[in-house]
Amino acid sequence: MxxxxxxxxxxxxxxxxxxxxxxxxxxxxxxxxxxxxxxxxxxxxxxxxxxxxxxxxxxxxxxxxxxxxxxxxxxxxxxxxxxxxxxxxxxxxxxxxxxxxxxxxxxxxxxxxxxxxxxxxxTHGTVIHALKDRAKLKPNETLAVLGASGGVGTAAIQLGKIMGARIIACASTDSKLDFCRKLGADVLHKYTSDNIKSALKDLTGGKGADVIFDAVGGDYTEQAFRAIAPMGRYLAVGFASGHVPSIPLNLPLLKSASLTGVFWGxxxxxxxxxxxxxxxxxxxxxxxxxxxxxxxxxxxxxxxxxxxxxxxxxxxxxxxxxxxxxx
The missing domain is CATH 3.90.180.10 (Medium-chain alcohol dehydrogenases, catalytic domain)
Known part of the structure; x- marks a missing residue:
């Protein structure tokens, strides 16, 4: 063969x-x-x-x-x-x-x-495990998706909507965000590592996102984690940026938030x-x-x-x- x-x-x-x-x-x-x-x-x-x-x-x-x-x-x-x-x-x-x-x-x-x-x-096998088993996503919660136009990102939009969540799609270009909008994302954000914290706060009325799905890593992770809601769940799914980040452990402590690994394998x-x-x-x-x-x-x-x-x-x-x- x-x-x-x-x-x-x-x-x-x-x-x-x-x-x-x-x-x-x-x-x-x-x-x-x-x-x-x-x-x-x-x-x-x-x-x-x-x-x-x-x-x-x-x-x-x-x-x-x-x-x-x-x-x-x-x-x-x-x-x-x-x-x-x-x-x-x-x-x-x-x-x-x-x-x-x-x-x-x-x-x-x-x-x-x-x-x-x-x-x-x-992609969808990873995401159904992430949202159902690891995050226990509930209807009407806010799900922020980093790298929303890629394979697992689009799966997170689709399955998040089926589970009744409000989806904030985060991507790096207008064309990628337009693609996410057509998939059903409720809110769109063109991100940089400098604006993701303030944007997620603003887009959730200051509360922060209940669940953050992060397949990007790198410089985005800490700033996004700083915008998580109290009792939120941060899903570490992958590192498409090429850089595996670290965050201060006082951040999950202060937010009573969970940093949760997702590895379908x-x-x-x-x-x-x-x-x-x-x-x-x-x-x-x-x-x-x-x-x-x-x-x-x-x-x-x-x-x-x-x-x-x-x-x-x-x-x-x-x-x-x-x-x-x-x-």
């Missing part, structure tokens, strides 16, 4: 389009014929050796795929060849076939296309049943049309490096996917 391979850690220019062999499925695994793979910010980190989990070389990036089951491991009973599925793989997805975890592979409703499934699993590994319930709910929302995946661009498998460059340049509105059958 063909795959995008990392044989040497580095940027997208180091990726190789080549033949690769998977071998038979291991216990607890399934082999999936990949139709589409989602592209996410962690893919830009794992190819550089900067992600929380690192596979041995050589490997393929790509943490989410949609396709059909080709083979199952000797102990797998929930799936059979031909089943339509979506799967969180952590890596390996930029390929014609991938060996996925059975516990994070999910049957795909007939109403959900492979393309849409590949565009929502990791840890969640689906350690709480597979709870994750499966979340993903089933997510797929029902996609099947019913309540969630509409926002696909910015589709690339062929051999052009996967171009997709990662676009992610690195923060030039994506919504999600990028790879057509692993278009070679």
């Amino acid at each position: 063909k795959a995008i391979l990392v044989r040497e850690l580095g940027g997208p220019e180091k990726l190789i389009y080549a033949d690769h062999q998977l071998g038979p499925p291991r216990p607890g695994r399934v082999i999936i014929d990949v139709h589409y793979a989602g592209v996410n910010f962690p893919d830009t980190l794992i190819i550089q050796g900067k992600y929380q989990f690192q596979p041995e070389l050589p490997f393929s990036p790509g943490g989410e795929v949609a396709g059909t089951i080709k083979e199952v491991g000797p102990d797998v009973t929930d799936f059979k060849p031909g089943d339509r599925v979506v799967s969180g793989t952590s890596w390996g997805g930029f390929a014609e076939e991938v060996q996925g975890f059975a516990f994070n592979t999910h049957h795909l409703p007939d109403e959900v296309s492979f393309k849409d499934a590949a565009a929502v699993l990791m 840890n969640f689906f590994r350690n709480f597979p049943q709870e994750n499966k319930a979340n993903i089933q709910e997510l797929l029902r929302l996609v099947a019913s049309g309540q969630i509409k995946p926002q696909i910015d661009q589709e690339f062929s498998l051999k052009d996967a490096a171009k997709a990662l460059i676009k992610i690195q340049n923060r030039a994506v509105l919504g999600k990028i996917i790879i057509n692993c059958r278009d070679n």
Whole structure:
């Protein structure tokens, strides 16, 4: 089969389009014929050796795929060849076939296309875990979303609205904010690290945001935390800015606020049943049309490096996917 391979850690220019062999499925695994793979910010980190989990070389990036089951491991009973599925793989997805975890592979409703499934699993799976399990977001609360036009940001707008929250979308350009408005954001803010504290205060009548969803990090984090409401929940989701921030611990103390980590990879590994319930709910929302995946661009498998460059340049509105059958 063909795959995008990392044989040497580095940027997208180091990726190789080549033949690769998977071998038979291991216990607890399934082999999936990949139709589409989602592209996410962690893919830009794992190819550089900067992600929380690192596979041995050589490997393929790509943490989410949609396709059909080709083979199952000797102990797998929930799936059979031909089943339509979506799967969180952590890596390996930029390929014609991938060996996925059975516990994070999910049957795909007939109403959900492979393309849409590949565009929502990791982003919306992260967000439903963040807002439901970690923040316990309530109707009529204010949710401020930093990096609102990206993959997890757009998912936070969509799921936050479904959960009944008032959404403040924060992004860096007018075009990104216009995109967020079309998704249903209630309030728009073009931010810098210097104006986010005052803006969030002003936009909430001085109270501050009940929940802040931060996938950006860097210089924005402390200033945003200073604008959190009493008893608020600050969700640390990622660091697209490239800088992992730190904040004075007196800030959560003075606000009686929580600083809460969100790492979907840890969640689906350690709480597979709870994750499966979340993903089933997510797929029902996609099947019913309540969630509409926002696909910015589709690339062929051999052009996967171009997709990662676009992610690195923060030039994506919504999600990028790879057509692993278009070679």
